[in-house]
Structure formats: C-alpha cells, structure tokens
Amino acid sequence: MNLETVTFRRETPGDYAEVETLIREAFWNRYAPGCVEHYLARALRQSPDFVPELDILAEADGRIIGSILYSHARILLDSGGELPVLSFGPLAVLPACQGCGVGARLIAHTLALAREAGWRAVLIYGDPEYYSRQGFVPAETYRIGTPDNQYMGPLQAYELYPGALANAAGRLTESSAFEVDESAAQAFDLQFSPKPKEEGNAAQKRFLETLAMRKPRN
Ligand SMILES: CC(C)(COP(=O)(O)OP(=O)(O)OC[C@H]1O[C@@H](n2cnc3c(N)ncnc32)[C@H](O)[C@@H]1OP(=O)(O)O)[C@@H](O)C(=O)NCCC(=O)NCCS
Numbered sequence: 001m002n003l004e005t006v007t008f009r010r011e012t013p014g015d016y017a018e019v020e021t022l023i024r025e026a027f028w029n030r031y032a033p034g035c036v037e038h039y040l041a042r043a044l045r046q047s048p049d050f051v052p053e054l055d056i057l058a059e060a061d062g063r064i065i066g067s068i069l070y071s072h073a074r075i076l077l078d079s080g081g082e083l084p085v086l087s088f089g090p091l092a093v094l095p096a097c098q099g100c101g102v103g104a105r106l107i108a109h110t111l112a113l114a115r116e117a118g119w120r121a122v123l124i125y126g127d128p129e130y131y132s133r134q135g136f137v138p139a140e141t142y143r144i145g146t147p148d149n150q151y152m153g154p155l156q157a158y159e160l161y162p163g164a165l166a167n168a169a170g171r172l173t174e175s176s177a178f179e180v181d182e183s184a185a186q187a188f189d190l191q192f193s194p195k196p197k198e199e200g201n202a203a204q205k206r207f208l209e210t211l212a213m214r215k216p217r218n
Pocket residue numbers: 026027030089090091092093094097098099100101102103104105125126127129130
C-alpha cells in the first residue's frame with residue numbers, strides 16, 4: 001500500500017453501505033465474537049451528537065479503505081458545569097490495508113480539521129499502546145475519568161491546543177448512541193453476509209486486559 005496515493009474526503013449517504021461493510025470487516029471478532037460497530041456507525045449518523053464535518057473516509061485507487069466518525073461528548077466538571085469535547089469511533093481500516101499507517105493518517109488528518117474548527121480536545125477509549133503513538137495521553141493526566149468515576153487505561157485524551165484541558169478535571173460522558181442495543185445490532189447484522197464468530201482470540205484477550213486497567217478516581 002503506497003500511502004502517497006491515499007486521499008481523504010467527507011462521507012456521503014451514498015457511501016454508508018460500503019463503509020458499514022468496511023467497519024464490519026475491520027471489527028469482526030476483534031473485541032468480541034462478531035461485532036456491533038457497523039450498527040454503531042448507523043446509530044451515530046442518526047444521532048444529534050454526530051459531527052458530519054468530521055465524518056471522514058480514506059480512499060486509495062478509487063476504493064474506500066478507511067473511515068472515522070466523530071461525535072460530541074462532554075466532561076462533567078468537578079468544579080460544576082460541562083466542557084464540550086469530541087470523541088471518535090468507530091475508526092476502521094480495511095483489513096488488507098492495515099498496518100501501513102492509514103489509521104494514523106486518518107487520525108492526524110481529522111485532528112487537524114478539529115483544531116481548525118476551534119475544538120478543544122478529543123477523548124476516546126482505545127488501546128493505549130496504539131493511541132499513545134498517535135499523540136494521546138492517559139485522560140488521568142488531566143484528572144478526567146469515566147462516568148462511574150474511574151481512571152481507565154483505555155480512556156485517553158488529546159489537547160487540540162496547549163492547556164486546553166488544564167481545568168478539565170471531571171467525568172467524560174459520551175453520546176448515548178454508544179449504548180448499543182445488542183438485539184437491534186444483531187437484527188441489523190442480518191443484512192450482511194454471514195461470517196463465523198470466534199471467541200477467546202488474542203485480540204479479545206488483549207481487549208479484556210485493557211478493560212482491567214482501572215482504578216478509582218478520588
Ligand atoms: C486500529 C486501526 C484503525 C489502525 O489502523 P492501521 O492503518 O492498521 O494502523 P497504523 O498502520 O497506523 O498502525 C499500525 C500499528 O498499530 C498496531 N495496532 C493496530 N491496532 C492496534 C490495537 N487495537 N492495539 C494495539 N496496536 C494496534 C499494529 O500492530 C501496527 O503496529 P506496528 O506499526 O508495530 O506494526 C486498524 O488496525 C483497524 O481497523 N483495526 C480494527 C478496528 C479497531 O480496532 N479500531 C480501533 C478501535 S479503538
């Protein structure tokens with residue numbers, strides 16, 4: 001894969017089906033048997049928290065090879081009030097094109113767009129090994145925790161300008177679209193070609209390890 005040939009553009013409704021198939025291919029059996037992220041993308045696009053200007057695709061040779069979707073999130077500040085921030089996910093690269101830097105480029109490209117649009121920061125849940133390489137730091141650095149008041153390894157933050165999260169101690173609340181209705185997701189999946197589900201693979205074990213990286217936030 002020649003990274004020089006990769007271009008980025010906004011997703012349009014005409015891309016939805018292809019992108020959902022791509023997301024399903026990327027996430028299938030990755031964090032659980034099967035996946036729900038293609039349904040999550042559908043739900044996010046219909047949510048008031050969706051950020052259309054940061055709904056970006058990567059293309060190479062006229063084919064969609066990557067996708068990232070952003071949504072509004074909030075930090076419920078310990079000092080009272082709320083701070084609007086961004087979150088992203090699903091982030092997906094076509095399996096055949098993974099490991100060539102497309103994911104890193106999609107992140108860097110959209111962080112630059114978010115900065116230009118005047119956003120403060122991006123907070124996400126993901127594997128710290130991957131996101132620390134993309135410039136993210138543990139959200140604990142800024143005393144930001146989960147809704148149930150934990151510091152969690154996968155919860156990571158990226159300031160879009162220096163000091164953006166200096167007074168942001170609090171708890172992150174993401175879009176309610178992330179609360180996926182499992183039965184609706186399973187029904188949605190029936191529209192796609194059947195794929196075998198796998199349980200207990202190395203990626204799923206690593207995911208469980210990252211979930212266990214947590215401690216109470218005092
Ligand atoms: C995560 C993903 C978007 C990264 O895109 P990519 O184009 O493959 O990533 P890059 O080429 O920028 O980086 C690849 C490197 O990251 C590593 N990596 C990829 N996903 C990782 C993960 N979840 N955890 C830890 N490391 C990961 C790869 O092993 C590779 O390491 P190497 O450079 O030492 O070989 C892509 O692998 C993907 O679609 N994965 C399935 C869906 C997913 O997990 N999405 C993210 C959810 S938070």
